Amino acid sequence: MVVCLKPINNLSPITRVHAATYQAASGAGAAAMAELEEQIKQVAAGDPVTVEKFQYQLALNLIPHVDVFTENGYTKEEMKMYHESRKIMHTDIEVSSTCVRVPVLRNHSEAIWVETEESLDLQQVRDALENAPGVTLKDDPANQVYPMPLGSASKDDIFVGRLRKDISNPKGITFWCVGDQIKKGAALNAVQIAEYMVEKGLV
């Protein structure tokens, strides 16, 4: 998420973010992915469904529960989105999210609303995202072009689409993004940080 927020924040500081996530089984590990694949086969065969890695059956279902619950009613995953966004962006950005596990094997998706200090021109945001490193715009609704998790795995970039004004808020922008959290969230990030350190002569 932060990869998409940074270029917008450079245009005008983001004060507030609302994010609904659609998180793939892969976020819970390889065994969890295998469980979803197994559940799909069991559902197809009309057999009883095995549930071990998730709280409930995930095939043909949605589970609004990723990681453990904390005292304020948010899960640890949701509070991580709050704290890590502030840490990475070095701002007082406020993030409220709802994290939901969905029956998808790979790639996390998110519906995001951002509020900025100044009202932004949509074309300006589009240009900023287009030129942002690590972001690929996939946004041509007339031709049914928007990011989807199926087929986006093992790509380095975060894909952004459905970019438009928040019609409920003159200072708001909303979009949909999809990214391979195994690469961008973990492995690829480590490689990119190492590359940056070498480039800057820090190691």
Add this chain to the structure above:
Amino acid sequence: MVVCLKPINNLSPITRVHAATYQAASGAGAAAMAELEEQIKQVAAGDPVTVEKFQYQLALNLIPHVDVFTENGYTKEEMKMYHESRKIMHTDIEVSSTCVRVPVLRNHSEAIWVETEESLDLQQVRDALENAPGVTLKDDPANQVYPMPLGSASKDDIFVGRLRKDISNPKGITFWCVGDQIKKGAALNAVQIAEYMVEKGLV
């Protein structure tokens, strides 16, 4: 969605809503549900997947495209949430939504953020929802109790859970809801309106 907004609006007028939907195949009709079931079987068997009723494969995927796109970048379904909320609630409520088709057979789910004129106490909102006709609270995260689409079909009520303060906004509340849109969105509604008219002596 409006069923859950009304009791909150009675406590303090809602000015703004952000909603991310997780819409089941059933919203596109019986043939679309059959297509998802067929796709599950094809995926399980490793066969090529048939795509006719949706824009892309829905099994193991998410499609951020429900109904046709309009000029402002929102779909007709998303603009319907804007206009119908205002019409049903008789207020100037502003709604920005992103509607997403998910690989679920029945029941639409939504992650919702509302902003009210006054800051509300969470317990007050909980009580209002608990006493609201047509709403059932299913909100005990410590015991993994929250609404999910699987197993909620053919119920009359809208199920609400994950109720908490919007940590990005002192005047905000956020929750997750699940409802059988075939019943609440269409057939049941017609019956309830007819009952109301009989009760009030309007027919």
